[in-house]
Amino acid sequence: MEEAETEKRVKSLEDLGLSPSLLRKLSEAGYKTLEALAVANVSELASVVGIPTPTAQRIVNKAREALGLRFKTALELKRERMNLGRITTGSRRLDELLGGGVETKTITEFFGEFGSGKTNICHQLSVNVQLPKEKGGLEGKALYIDTEGTFRWERIEAMARGLGLDPDKVMENIIWARALSTDHQMAIVKEAMELIPKENIKLVVVDSVMSHFRAEYPGRENLATRQQKLNRHLHQLARIADIYDVAVVVTNQVMAKPDVFYGDPTQAVGGHVLAHAPGVRVQLRKGRGNRRIARVVDAPHLPEGEAVFVITDVGIRDIEE
Ligand code: GTP
Numbered sequence: 001m002e003e004a005e006t007e008k009r010v011k012s013l014e015d016l017g018l019s020p021s022l023l024r025k026l027s028e029a030g031y032k033t034l035e036a037l038a039v040a041n042v043s044e045l046a047s048v049v050g051i052p053t054p055t056a057q058r059i060v061n062k063a064r065e066a067l068g069l070r071f072k073t074a075l076e077l078k079r080e081r082m083n084l085g086r087i088t089t090g091s092r093r094l095d096e097l098l099g100g101g102v103e104t105k106t107i108t109e110f111f112g113e114f115g116s117g118k119t120n121i122c123h124q125l126s127v128n129v130q131l132p133k134e135k136g137g138l139e140g141k142a143l144y145i146d147t148e149g150t151f152r153w154e155r156i157e158a159m160a161r162g163l164g165l166d167p168d169k170v171m172e173n174i175i176w177a178r179a180l181s182t183d184h185q186m187a188i189v190k191e192a193m194e195l196i197p198k199e200n201i202k203l204v205v206v207d208s209v210m211s212h213f214r215a216e217y218p219g220r221e222n223l224a225t226r227q228q229k230l231n232r233h234l235h236q237l238a239r240i241a242d243i244y245d246v247a248v249v250v251t252n253q254v255m256a257k258p259d260v261f262y263g264d265p266t267q268a269v270g271g272h273v274l275a276h277a278p279g280v281r282v283q284l285r286k287g288r289g290n291r292r293i294a295r296v297v298d299a300p301h302l303p304e305g306e307a308v309f310v311i312t313d314v315g316i317r318d319i320e321e
C-alpha cells in the first residue's frame with residue numbers, strides 16, 4: 001500500500017531530483033518522460049546527452065524505480081494479469097475466444113487474407129475503447145497508425161451511430177497517423193511515447209504492421225535485415241503496451257495458398273513474422289457472406305476453438321441465431 005503511494009507520488013521527470021540543467025539536456029535530447037528514460041539505452045543516453053555512462057545508468061535506474069519496474073512476486077503477477085484492461089470487439093463470442101476481449105499490456109495480431117476483417121476490427125476497437133468500462137471499453141482514446149491508407153472516418157461514424165454514440169465525439173478521440181515508410185512508422189511509435197499519457201490513449205493500432213517492411217525489404221536476400229528491423233519495431237510496441245498499460249493491435253495480411261497441401265493452408269507472406277514476439281495471434285478466415293471465423297493460435301492460456309462473427313453496416317457483431 002505504502003509502496004503504491006510512493007509510486008503514485010513520483011510521476012514526472014521533475015520529481016527525480018535531477019539538476020535543472022540536466023533536465024534541460026534530457027528534454028532537448030528527446031527524453032521528456034519517465035517512461036522514455038526507463039526504457040532508454042544507457043550508452044545511447046550517455047552519448048546523446050553528454051554525460052558519463054554510470055550517471056546515465058543511475059538516471060535510468062531512478063526512472064525505473066519511480067515507475068515501479070522492479071522484481072515482482074508471482075502473486076503480484078497474478079493480480080496484474082487479472083486487472084488487465086480489456087476492450088470488447090463487438091462480438092461476445094470473439095471476446096470469449098480472446099479471454100474477455102483485446103487485452104492491454106499485450107500485442108494482439110490479427111492475420112488473414114484480404115477482406116478477412118482485419119481493418120474492420122481495428123476500426124471497431126478504436127470506437128469501443130472509448131466506451132465506459134461496464135460496456136467493454138477503457139474510457140480512452142485510440143491512436144491509429146495507418147500504413148496502407150485504408151482508414152475510413154465514414155466507417156467510424158457508422159460504427160459510432162450503431163452504438164448510439166455521438167459520431168463527432170468518437171472521431172475526435174481517434175488520433176490518426178499515416179505512416180509512409182518503415183522509418184516513419186517507427187518514428188511515430190517513438191513520438192507516441194509522449195502522446196499516450198498526455199491524450200489518455202488506451203489503444204494503439206498498426207494497420208498493417210508489415211506492408212512497408214515487405215515493400216522496402218523484398219526477397220530472400222533482405223529477409224535477415226527486415227526481420228531485425230521488424231523485431232526492433234515489435235520491441236517498441238511491446239514496451240509501449242507494457243509501460244502505459246495500453247492494448248496494441250497489429251494486422252498482417254497473409255495470402256491463401258491453395259497449392260500448399262501440407263501444414264497451414266495460409267501462411268504469412270514472408271514467414272510468420274510475429275511468431276516469436278510475445279502476444280496473442282488471431283487468424284481470420286472468410287466464411288459465407290459477411291461471416292468471418294477467428295481462431296487463436298499458439299496461446300496456451302486461451303481456450304481452443306473458433307468464433308464466428310459478422311461484419312455488418314454498423315460494425316462487428318455476433319451472428320443472430
Ligand atoms: P486487407 O486489408 O485487404 O488485407 O483486408 P482486411 O482484412 O483489412 O479486410 P477489411 O476489414 O477491410 O474487410 C473488408 C470487408 O468488410 C468487405 O469485403 C466487406 O465485406 C466488409 N465491409 C466493409 N465495409 C462495410 C460496410 O459498410 N458494411 C458491411 N456490411 N460490410 C462492410
Ligand code: MG
Pocket residue numbers: 118119120150207
Ligand atoms: Mg485492411
